[in-house]
Amino acid sequence: MDVSGLEAFIQIAECGSFRRAAEAMRLSQTALSHRIKKLEQDVGVTLFQRTTRSLVLTQAGQDFFPKARDALMRLNQLYEGLKREGRQARERVSVGCLGSVGERFLPGVLREFRQRYPRVNVVIYDEPAQALRDRVANGDVQFALTILGAQLWTQKSRALFEEDFVAAVPVGHPLAERSELSWADLVGHPLARVSTTTSHGFILSESLSKFGDKLDWAYEVQRVNMAVRFVVTGIAITVLPRMAIPLSDEIRVIPITAPLIKRTIGIIARNDGPLSAPAQHLQRMLLRAIAQEQEAAAAG
Numbered sequence: 001m002d003v004s005g006l007e008a009f010i011q012i013a014e015c016g017s018f019r020r021a022a023e024a025m026r027l028s029q030t031a032l033s034h035r036i037k038k039l040e041q042d043v044g045v046t047l048f049q050r051t052t053r054s055l056v057l058t059q060a061g062q063d064f065f066p067k068a069r070d071a072l073m074r075l076n077q078l079y080e081g082l083k084r085e086g087r088q089a090r091e092r093v094s095v096g097c098l099g100s101v102g103e104r105f106l107p108g109v110l111r112e113f114r115q116r117y118p119r120v121n122v123v124i125y126d127e128p129a130q131a132l133r134d135r136v137a138n139g140d141v142q143f144a145l146t147i148l149g150a151q152l153w154t155q156k157s158r159a160l161f162e163e164d165f166v167a168a169v170p171v172g173h174p175l176a177e178r179s180e181l182s183w184a185d186l187v188g189h190p191l192a193r194v195s196t197t198t199s200h201g202f203i204l205s206e207s208l209s210k211f212g213d214k215l216d217w218a219y220e221v222q223r224v225n226m227a228v229r230f231v232v233t234g235i236a237i238t239v240l241p242r243m244a245i246p247l248s249d250e251i252r253v254i255p256i257t258a259p260l261i262k263r264t265i266g267i268i269a270r271n272d273g274p275l276s277a278p279a280q281h282l283q284r285m286l287l288r289a290i291a292q293e294q295e296a297a298a299a300g
Helices: 004-013 018-025 029-043 059-090 099-116 128-138 199-214 224-232 277-299
Strands: 048-050 055-059 092-098 121-126 143-147 155-170 190-196 217-221 239-243 251-255 262-270
Touching: 004 018, 004 029, 004 059, 004 277, 018 029, 055 059, 092 099, 092 128, 092 277, 099 121, 099 143, 099 277, 121 128, 128 143, 128 155, 143 277, 155 224, 155 277, 190 199, 190 224, 199 239, 199 262, 217 224, 224 239, 224 251, 262 277
Parallel strands: 092 121, 092 143, 190 217, 190 239
Antiparallel strands: 048 055, 143 262, 155 239, 155 251, 155 262
C-alpha cells in the first residue's frame, strides 16, 4: 500500500490546491505531483481533474476520499498505539529474585538505578525458585536471581556464589553458644523446616538422605518467615540458607558441617534475545554489588 501517496491525495483533497498541500507537507510541488501520479498508476484510475485554473476530484476520487481518510486515520491510531506500547515496554523492567537474595541486594542497587533511570518502573517478583524459572520461561521477567538447578533449555544461566545452610538457634537454647554444629548435634531437638516442595526443603531432603529421618522435624511450614518466627519464640531450631535468616538479638546463627550443605545462587534469563538497556544496566549493577560483597567476605 502506497501510504505516502494516500497522505498526498488526502492533503490535496482537503486543501483544494497542490501548492497549499505541498506547503502543508513541506514538499515541492514536483515531489507531490510524483506521489499522486504514482498512486493513480497503482490504482488504475484518475483521482483529480486538473486544469491550469482548477483542481477537482473525479467521481472515483470523490468516492475514494472519505474511505482513504478513514483508513489512514485508523492506521495512524494503530501506529501511535504501537509506539505507546513500545515506550511502556522500554520504561518497565521486570525481574525475579528469591526473597532472601532480593532483601540483601535490591534496596541499595535500586536506589542507584533510580538515579540513572528515573522514569523506569521496576516490577519485582520475589518468589520461590520454580516460580521464577517459569516466569523467565514465559517472559514475565527479563532475568531472575535464583537457585541454579535444572534450567530449561530455553534459558541461560550464570553461577554467582554459593551459600551455606546454617542453623538458626533460639537464644538460651543448649546449643546456642556452640561455634559449630554437626547434623548429629541436632538429633533430639525440635526442628522447623520449610516444606520439601520448596527449593530449600528439597535441597535439604536430598542432601541429608536417610539421615534426615533421624531428625525431629516437629514442624513443617510453607514460608521462611514462619520458620524464623518459631526460632524467635523458642519452640524450634530451623535450618536455612544464611541470607534467609534476619539479623536478630534473639537468634544465634551457627554453621553446620558434616555434611556441609550449600545452594548455588545464579542469574537466569531467556537465551532468545538481548535485554533492554535498562534491564542490562540493572543486571550489571546487581552483579557488581554481589561481586563486591563476595570480595569483602573473602577479605574478611
